[in-house]
Each structure stands twice: as C-alpha cells, then as structure tokens.
Amino acid sequence: MIVIGYSADAFGRAALEHGIAEAKLRGTTLLVINSTSGEAYVDPRFARSDEVHDVERHLQECGVEFELIQPVGVDTAVELLKAMDRDDAELLVIGIRHRSPVGKLLLGSVSQHLLLECPKPILAVKPDER
Amino acid sequence: MENLDWLIQGFEQAATPMNLLYAVIGVLLGTAVGVLPGIGPAMTVALLLPVTYNVSPSAAFIMFAGIFYGGMYGGSTTSILLNTPGESSSVITAIEGNKMAKAGRAAQALATAAIGSFIAGTIGTALLAAFAPAISRFAVSLGAPSYLAIMLFALVAVTAVLGSSKLRGAISLFLGLAIGVVGIDFLTGQPRATFGIPLLSDGIDIVIIAVAIFAVGEALWVAAHLRRRPADVIPVGRPWMGKSDWQRSWKPWLRGTAYGFPFGALPAGGAELPTFLSYITEKRLSKHKEEFGKGAIEGVAGPEAANNASAAGTLVPMLSLGLPTNATAAVMLTAFVSYGIQPGPTLFEKEPLLIWTLIASLFIGNLLLLLLNLPLAPLWAKLLRTPRPYLYAGILFFACLGALAVNVQPLDLALLLVFGLLGLMMRRFGLPVLPLIIGVILGPRIERQLRQSLQLGGGDWGSLFTEPVAIVVYVLMVILLLMPLVLKLMHRSEETLLIVEDDKDQREKAAQS
Numbered sequence: 164m165i166v167i168g169y170s171a172d173a174f175g176r177a178a179l180e181h182g183i184a185e186a187k188l189r190g191t192t193l194l195v196i197n198s199t200s201g202e203a204y205v206d207p208r209f210a211r212s213d214e215v216h217d218v219e220r221h222l223q224e225c226g227v228e229f230e231l232i233q234p235v236g237v238d239t240a241v242e243l244l245k246a247m248d249r250d251d252a253e254l255l256v257i258g259i260r261h262r263s264p265v266g267k268l269l270l271g272s273v274s275q276h277l278l279l280e281c282p283k284p285i286l287a288v289k290p291d292e293r
Numbered sequence: 294m295e296n297l298d299w300l301i302q303g304f305e306q307a308a309t310p311m312n313l314l315y316a317v318i319g320v321l322l323g324t325a326v327g328v329l330p331g332i333g334p335a336m337t338v339a340l341l342l343p344v345t346y347n348v349s350p351s352a353a354f355i356m357f358a359g360i361f362y363g364g365m366y367g368g369s370t371t372s373i374l375l376n377t378p379g380e381s382s383s384v385i386t387a388i389e390g391n392k393m394a395k396a397g398r399a400a401q402a403l404a405t406a407a408i409g410s411f412i413a414g415t416i417g418t419a420l421l422a423a424f425a426p427a428i429s430r431f432a433v434s435l436g437a438p439s440y441l442a443i444m445l446f447a448l449v450a451v452t453a454v455l456g457s458s459k460l461r462g463a464i465s466l467f468l469g470l471a472i473g474v475v476g477i478d479f480l481t482g483q484p485r486a487t488f489g490i491p492l493l494s495d496g497i498d499i500v501i502i503a504v505a506i507f508a509v510g511e512a513l514w515v516a517a518h519l520r521r522r523p524a525d526v527i528p529v530g531r532p533w534m535g536k537s538d539w540q541r542s543w544k545p546w547l548r549g550t551a552y553g554f555p556f557g558a559l560p561a562g563g564a565e566l567p568t569f570l571s572y573i574t575e576k577r578l579s580k581h582k583e584e585f586g587k588g589a590i591e592g593v594a595g596p597e598a599a600n601n602a603s604a605a606g607t608l609v610p611m612l613s614l615g616l617p618t619n620a621t622a623a624v625m626l627t628a629f630v631s632y633g634i635q636p637g638p639t640l641f642e643k644e645p646l647l648i649w650t651l652i653a654s655l656f657i658g659n660l661l662l663l664l665l666n667l668p669l670a671p672l673w674a675k676l677l678r679t680p681r682p683y684l685y686a687g688i689l690f691f692a693c694l695g696a697l698a699v700n701v702q703p704l705d706l707a708l709l710l711v712f713g714l715l716g717l718m719m720r721r722f723g724l725p726v727l728p729l730i731i732g733v734i735l736g737p738r739i740e741r742q743l744r745q746s747l748q749l750g751g752g753d754w755g756s757l758f759t760e761p762v763a764i765v766v767y768v769l770m771v772i773l774l775l776m777p778l779v780l781k782l783m784h785r786s787e788e789t790l791l792i793v794e795d796d797k798d799q800r801e802k803a804a805q806s
Contacts, residue, residue, distance in 0.1 A: 202681050203680045204329070204677040205525075205678050235520065235522045
C-alpha cells in the first residue's frame with residue numbers, strides 16, 4: 164500500500180500523480196489522506212467536497228484500487244505516520260514546498276517532521292515548474 | 294447653525310495626523326475582528342479600553358468609532374463568503390449574499406454591501422448629527438420619573454424584543470442587575486452583596502465584566518469547540534459592480550437606510566427587524582423576483598444598508614440619553630465613564646468638542662472603510678485562515694492584562710475568570726449576552742433615578758407617574774409586551790408567513806453547518 168499526503172493545491176496534486184504512477188508500477192493499492200487540524204475557520208488545503216469528487220474520479224479513471232479519507236481535528240504529520248505504521252504500508256508520497264526559517268519556527272514543517280521520523284521510504288515530489 | 298460650527302470643529306480635531314492614524318488603526322482592527330466569526334467590535338473595544346487609558350479621550354473614541362463601523366463591514370464579508378453570519382444583524386445578508394457568491398458573483402455582493410454600508414452609514418451619521426443634539430436638549434428638561442421610564446423601556450425592549458427567547462433574555466438581564474447591585478449602597482452606605490470582601494465594596498468594574506463576558510467567555514467557548522471541519526470559503530477577487538448592479542442597488546440602499554435608522558434610534562435598538570423588513574420590501578418591489586432565494590443583489594444591498602443605518606441610529610440614544618442599546622455602544626459608554634465623563638442628556642453641553650469629534654470621526658471612518666475595504670477584500674478573506682489557538686491565546690493575554698490594569702488588583706483576575714465561566718455557561722445555554730451588559734450598566738442608574746423620584750415624591754409610588762413623558766413611555770412598554778400576543782391571536786398575514794418561511798430556512802442552514 165502507498166500512502167499519499169494530499170493537500171488541495173499544486174503540491175498535493177503532484178504527490179497524487181507520482182503516487183498513482185508508483186502504485187501502477189508496483190501493482191499495489193493507494194491510501195489518500197487529506198487531513199486538517201480544524202483549528203482555523205478556513206483551511207484551503209483541506210479539499211472541498213467538489214474537489215474530493217474530482218480526485219476520486221481521477222483515481223477511478225487511473226484504475227488503481229484506492230481509499231480516500233479526510234480526518235478532521237488531527238495533526239497531519241501524526242496522522243500520516245500512523246498510516247505508515249501499518250504493516251502493509253510500503254511508501255509515503257508527499258509534496259514538499261519552500262518554507263522560510265521564520266515560517267518554520269512559527270508553524271513547523273510537516274514535511275521535515277515526516278522525513279525525519281518516518282521509518283519507511285518517502286517519495287518527496289514538487290509540482291512542475293511551469 | 295450652531296451644530297454645523299461644532300461639526301466643523303469636530304472635523305478639525307479629528308483630521309489631525311495623529312487622530313487620523315487612530316482612525317485607520319480602528320478601521321483596520323474593526324474590519325479584522327468583524328471578519329472573524331465570534332470576535333465582535335464589542336469584545337475588541339472592551340479589550341482595548343485599558344490599553345487606551347493613556348490616550349486622550351478623543352483619540353480613543355475616534356478609534357472606537359472606526360472599530361464600531363469596521364465591525365459591520367467585516368461581518369458582511371464573512372456572511373457573504375462563508376455563510377456564517379457573525380451577528381444576528383447580518384443573518385439576512387447571508388441569505389442572498391452567500392447565494393450570490395456561490396453563483397460566482399461574490400465580487401458584486403461584497404461591493405454592494407460595502408458601498409451600501411458607506412451610503413447608509415453616512416446618511417445615518419448625518420441624521421445622528423441633526424437629531425441627537427435636539428433630543429438631548431429635550432431630554433435635559435425631563436425629570437427623574439421620565440428618565441426612569443425611558444431606561445426601563447430600553448431594558449424591557451432589549452430583553453423582550455430582541456433575541457429568540459424572552460425567558461432567556463430575562464435570565465440574562467437579572468444576572469446583570471444582580472452583578473450591578475454589588476458594592477456600597479450610595480444612599481445608606483451599607484455594603485450589598487460584597488460577601489465580606491472589602492475590595493468588592495467599590496462594586497465590580499464594568500470593564501472587567503465586559504472583558505470577561507465577551508473575551509474570556511468566547512475564548513473558553515471556542516476552546517470547547519476547537520477542532521471542527523473547516524468551512525468552505527468562496528474565493529474572491531477585487532469587489533466591483535457593473536452598471537446594472539448600480540441600477541438595481543441604489544434604491545434598496547436608500548430604502549434600507551430609511552428602515553434602519555429609526556429602528557436603531559429607538560431606545561429598543563436592534564438591527565434584526567429593519568434588516569428583515571428591508572429584505573421583504575425589496576423582495577416585493579424587485580423587478581427580478583425570480584432571483585430572490587438564488588442570489589438577488591437587492592437582497593444584499595437593502596439589508597446591509599439597513600444594518601449600518603441602524604448602527605448609526607443606536608448612537609442617538611447613546612449620545613443624547615446615555616442609553617446603550619447594543620453591545621458595542623454599551624462598552625463605549627463604559628469608556629466614557631472610565632474617562633470621568635458622565636454619560637447622559639448633559640453630554641452635548643458638557644463635552645461638545647469630544648462628541649462632535651466622535652461624530653466627525655464617524656464620517657471619516659466610514660470613508661476610510663470604503664477606500665480600504667474594496668481593494669482589501671481578498672486579504673480579509675485570508676484572515677480566516679488564522680489558527681484559532683493563536684488568535685485566542687492573544688485575546689486571553691490582552692484580557693488578563695486589561696483586567697489587571699484597571700485597578701492593579703489580583704482579585705480582578707479571579708473575577709475575570711469567574712465571569713468568564715459565566716460567559717461560557719451563557720453561551721452553552723443560549724442566553725443572550727446583551728441584556729446582561731445593559732443590566733450591569735443601567736441597573737445602578739435606574740436604581741438611582743428610582744430612589745431620587747421616590748424621595749422627591751415623598752415615598753409615594755404614584756409620583757412615578759406624574760410626568761406625561763413617563764406615562765407615554767409606560768404605555769408604549771405595555772404595547773410592546775402585548776403586541777406579540779395580539780399578533781398571535783390575529784390570523785396570520787402574508788408577512789408572518791414569510792417570517793416563518795425564512796426562519797425555517799435559517800434553521801435548516803444552521804442544522805447543516
């Protein structure tokens with residue numbers, strides 16, 4: 164099983180595409196996680212229902228077996244690490260973005276936390292520069 | 294023309310660079326807190342009260358005026374983009390505004406709300422400048438019995454007419470009156486409800502109660518409901534309007550203003566009724582009836598203008614009679630007291646420059662809001678991404694700092710916590726906050742007027758009904774209380790059917806979210 168940390172932006176979509184390609188290659192299933200801490204009134208990285216439908220349709224078209232979950236009120240890094248603890252989880256795919264030192268200090272970096280803590284391989288991708 | 298001279302002097306005072314800076318700060322802060330659901334202008338003014346102790350009164354009130362109007366603007370942004378009306382007065386705006394935004398016309402909805410608010414606010418402030426001095430001159434001639442009657446009317450109206458449940462309103466009111474009793478009786482010198490604590494004999498500072506109920510109560514409430522599924526915000530560009538939007542908007546703006554101001558100016562206050570009446574009128578008069586319920590621009594323009602005009606109207610009883618009828622006015626009145634200014638009918642005589650500076654700064658604030666709000670709308674929408682723990686940590690910090698700064702007594706911090714818990718409980722059980730604050734502020738003043746009238750009348754209760762104004766007000770009060778009963782007995786007219794329909798709509802919305 165491949166776990167994808169999805170966010171509703173270019174980084175999440177890049178992770179999704181690479182995850183799908185990898186799943187096809189390995190002939191395995193996908194677990195797409197789009198979580199939110201639920202602390203702000205609005206979280207643009209949390210997919211709206213129409214965006215969720217688009218992602219689901221896209222996954223179906225690609226013909227990979229998948230599961231998409233949207234946990235609310237959790238820490239994104241903790242949630243992904245928990246999924247990676249499962250025995251059948253083999254790879255984590257995340258999109259990584261630039262973070263200023265100040266931004267890291269204030270809000271932390273989910274990517275950095277995952278890269279350092281996750282015991283299994285991680286595929287860190289970036290959206291195409293276009 | 295004496296008033297005009299004073300107004301010009303007020304503008305001179307308000308237009309100094311330092312005061313303009315305070316106006317800009319107030320306007321930005323007000324819009325920001327208006328955009329964030331749960332944090333209103335009343336809470337902001339309450340939090341800023343202790344901070345402004347070292348600032349001149351006129352500068353402080355210029356800032357408060359900006360916060361007052363800014364909160365209105367910000368509230369409409371949230372109700373249009375999020376369908377989460379921050380306060381009851383913008384519930385109606387959310388009905389059509391959110392539908393418009395969903396249909397891809399968010400920019401037009403925001404524009405008509407902002408420009409309508411500006412027009413209504415400017416006309417409302419002009420009417421305030423025209424009427425408030427006259428009313429205050431009339432009010433000076435009133436004796437204690439009339440004044441008592443008017444204050445009682447405000448209490449009854451705020452408790453019974455506004456809000457959903459009369460019982461809940463009354464519970465909140467009596468809590469407020471009870472808190473107002475604490476301290477030494479001014480006539481006999483006996484301590485009342487001080488529980489043997491000498492520090493309580495001065496009474497509980499209203500600033501602490503306001504900060505606790507508005508800020509600490511809200512923070513605890515949010516903490517208890519922290520992690521939630523985020524709302525869907527509708528992305529928005531710069532607000533603008535096409536020619537047909539202007540044509541469809543200007544009449545609703547003016548009609549909304551006409552509804553809003555008189556309702557706000559009554560000692561009953563409240564923006565729910567005028568916004569609703571404006572909505573019904575626009576629905577009936579509109580050439581695009583089929584669009585109502587799907588996002589009609591008239592349904593945003595009218596109620597939003599009514600909302601702002603009524604906000605300007607509520608300043609009439611506040612400045613001319615010293616009667617607050619909404620939460621922000623109540624806290625601003627507290628600010629008057631903390632500056633050693635006695636609110637009441639003599640305000641225009643004793644502090645003309647301060648009052649006219651305040652009125653002038655309302656005009657300036659309104660203009661600033663229009664200039665800032667149109668280009669900055671996308672930025673305000675981004676503010677909603679702030680994580681609440683950061684936000685409320687800051688609010689609690691300022692609340693504690695403010696409560697301690699009032700008298701530098703550790704006891705005040707304990708009181709802050711106690712009343713904060715009371716605020717949490719009130720939110721938990723759906724008690725409205727406004728009657729409590731009005732009760733705390735008006736309770737002691739009503740008591741003073743009552744005992745003064747009784748002393749003058751030699752202890753005869755009949756002396757309360759000697760002045761014609763008092764009798765008229767009491768009659769109005771009875772009518773106000775009996776009206777819902779009478780309406781219920783009469784068969785339902787078309788309008789009440791509409792009310793039921795829209796109520797149901799709102800409830801369904803609430804159930805969904």
